Amino acid sequence: MTADEVLMLLQAGGRLAAEPGVQAAELDPVVARLVRRDTGVDSDGRAQQVLTEALPRLWEGGWQPADVVHVARRRVSQRGGRLVAAVVAAEAGAGAGAPPEAWAAQLAALPTGHRSVTEWWRGERIEPAAAWRDVLRVIGLFRALPRLEQLLPPPSGWSAALWPVEASGSGTDGKVLHRIRSLLAKAESTEFAEEAEALTAKAQSLMARHAIDTAVLAQRRDGASAGVVARRLHLDDPHTEAKAAVVQAVGTANGVRVVLLPTFGIATLVGFRDDVDLVELLVTSLLLQAARALADAAHSGGARARSTPFRRGFLYSFAQRLEERLTQAREQATAEARADYGAELAPVLAARSAEVDRAVEELFPSLRRRGGSTVDPAGWHAGRRAADQADLGSDRRALPSR
Numbered sequence: 001m002t003a004d005e006v007l008m009l010l011q012a013g014g015r016l017a018a019e020p021g022v023q024a025a026e027l028d029p030v031v032a033r034l035v036r037r038d039t040g041v042d043s044d045g046r047a048q049q050v051l052t053e054a055l056p057r058l059w060e061g062g063w064q065p066a067d068v069v070h071v072a073r074r075r076v077s078q079r080g081g082r083l084v085a086a087v088v089a090a091e092a093g094a095g096a097g098a099p100p101e102a103w104a105a106q107l108a109a110l111p112t113g114h115r116s117v118t119e120w121w122r123g124e125r126i127e128p129a130a131a132w133r134d135v136l137r138v139i140g141l142f143r144a145l146p147r148l149e150q151l152l153p154p155p156s157g158w159s160a161a162l163w164p165v166e167a168s169g170s171g172t173d174g175k176v177l178h179r180i181r182s183l184l185a186k187a188e189s190t191e192f193a194e195e196a197e198a199l200t201a202k203a204q205s206l207m208a209r210h211a212i213d214t215a216v217l218a219q220r221r222d223g224a225s226a227g228v229v230a231r232r233l234h235l236d237d238p239h240t241e242a243k244a245a246v247v248q249a250v251g252t253a254n255g256v257r258v259v260l261l262p263t264f265g266i267a268t269l270v271g272f273r274d275d276v277d278l279v280e281l282l283v284t285s286l287l288l289q290a291a292r293a294l295a296d297a298a299h300s301g302g303a304r305a306r307s308t309p310f311r312r313g314f315l316y317s318f319a320q321r322l323e324e325r326l327t328q329a330r331e332q333a334t335a336e337a338r339a340d341y342g343a344e345l346a347p348v349l350a351a352r353s354a355e356v357d358r359a360v361e362e363l364f365p366s367l368r369r370r371g372g373s374t375v376d377p378a379g380w381h382a383g384r385r386a387a388d389q390a391d392l393g394s395d396r397r398a399l400p401s402r
Contacts, residue, residue, distance in 0.1 A: 006037055006046045010139060014050065017140025027136050034132040041131045042117040051087045051117070051135075054142040059155055062148030065092070065106040070234040071145070071264050076137045079124055083138055086114035097158035102231075148261075149268070149363045151230045176210050180278060184285040196289070203285075204326050207254055207278045208333035212349070214274055216341055219348050228359040231276050233267045233283070238308075240265045242315035243287060249319040250282050253326035255353060257360045259367060270360050272352065290318050 013030035016022060042048055058068060065088050073081035092099075092107050093115065099107070114120045121131040180203050187199035235243050244260045247267045251258040256271030256279045269276045294314050298305045338345050360367065 003044045003046055006034070006044065007050065009033060009037075010047055010050050010136070013136040014139030014143055017136045018143040019140075022140070024133060024137075027133055030136060031129050031132045035128045039128050040118065041121040041128050042135070045116070047117045047135045047139075048087065048090070050139055051084075051142065052091050054139070055088065055091050056155070058142065058145060061145070062150045063145065064103065064152055064232070065110065066234065067148070067232060067264075067266065068142075068145075069110065070266070072138060072141060074237065074265055075141050076134060079126070080134050080138055080141075082112050082114075082124070083117065083120050083134055085110040085112040086116060086120040090115040095155055097155060099155070099158055100152055103152055149230070151232065151268070151363075173210065176206060177277075180206050180281060184281060188285055188288050200282075200285070200289075201325070201329050203282065204253070204329040205333045207275075207282065208330040209337060210278070211255060211272070211275050212334065212337040212341075212345070214272075215348050215352050216337075216344065219344075219351075227273075228271060228356055229273045229276055230268055230270045230359065230363055231280075233269055233280060235265045235267060237265065239312050239315055242312045242319070245316050245319035246286055246290060246322065247279075247283050249323035250279050250286065250326060252323055253330050254279050254282075255356065257356055259360065259364055268363075270363065271356050286322060290315060293318070 009030060013027060013034075016030065017027060038044070055068075068088065069081050069084050072084040076083075089107065089110050089112065098104075112120070112123075114123055117131075117135060121128075124131065183199045183203040183206070187196045187203070190196050190199070233247060235247070241260070241262050244258070244262070244267050247269075248258045248260075250256075251269060251271070254271070254275050256269050256275050259268040259270065260266070261268070269279060271279070294311060297314060298311070304310055334345075334349075
């Protein structure tokens with residue numbers, strides 16, 4: 001079998017793997033032919049070629065490096081995600097032009113030191129057949145991915161300087177960011193519910209007041225806000241959509257719109273940069289707290305509490321109660337700011353909200369609301385109790401240990 005025949009075999013196998021519902025066993029005839037041809041897995045670099053040549057279409061279609069690694073982990077496997085990371089790293093190393101900072105940060109965070117399919121295979125220490133099967137599944141995944149909204153300029157636009165790109169570094173005041181991070185770290189580590197609740201609520205209050213002060217000062221300085229950004233947040237299985245409800249709750253309470261792509265476990269955050277930065281921090285903390293509370297509920301609640309409906313209901317209820325309490329903290333911070341700024345505040349906040357809404361409409365013109373899911377009532381009530389403990393309650397019971 002010549003190298004060109006291997007290329008044709010990879011392309012045919014990729015087309016098969018891209019078909020909906022195809023099973024791994026259906027790829028075995030192609031895998032067997034590839035193993036007979038090359039037990040060293042991509043010795044001639046044809047698989048590397050096919051995967052690398054697929055990347056520009058993905059970049060032009062709105063995908064970013066972290067997105068394709070994330071979706072490969074979900075659709076193929078953790079190992080498949082590492083294969084994608086190796087190919088993306090190799091393509092980036094051979095490319096030209098300076099990427100936007102957000103793109104460069106994603107490249108720097110790639111979870112591998114490998115730069116080829118062969119290096120990846122050797123590092124994974126798996127049988128050639130398993131490696132070739134992963135290669136075909138990733139080729140199929142790349143072929144099947146649809147277009148996404150373009151949130152960052154693709155490589156073809158880096159030299160044109162025509163795209164609005166986020167400024168380097170965090171826009172959030174360093175002292176404020178340090179205080180919020182410290183509060184959330186303490187909330188995650190304390191054994192006392194009352195302390196965790198107070199710390200999380202204080203972090204939310206600081207976030208809300210910082211957003212208000214930033215908006216008013218920007219309006220006073222130049223009559224305009226700093227502009228809206230859109231950023232993707234990746235959610236892992238299980239219960240991705242229920243976790244997305246937690247993201248939605250935090251975003252709603254902080255002026256950030258959340259658009260979910262449930263098929264890929266991706267939530268797009270749209271808002272002012274400081275708000276998006278801080279929402280990401282708070283989401284990470286609250287998902288950790290929710291996981292701990294859910295584990296405790298499952299441990300003490302028997303078989304029902306370990307069921308999927310219970311866990312999903314727990315997270316949805318946790319999210320709803322969180323939104324209520326976080327919104328309450330934001331409203332209190334707004335009331336305090338109103339005492340400082342008076343009539344100046346309302347039009348500034350209204351303009352800020354309208355600007356975020358316009359950005360969402362431009363990015364997602366066909367956006368629609370999705371219906372809710374059926375959940376377990378016991379899980380719903382348990383999640384609501386856990387959300388009370390995560391934020392503003394007064395019970396001094398110890399939190400479950402990690």
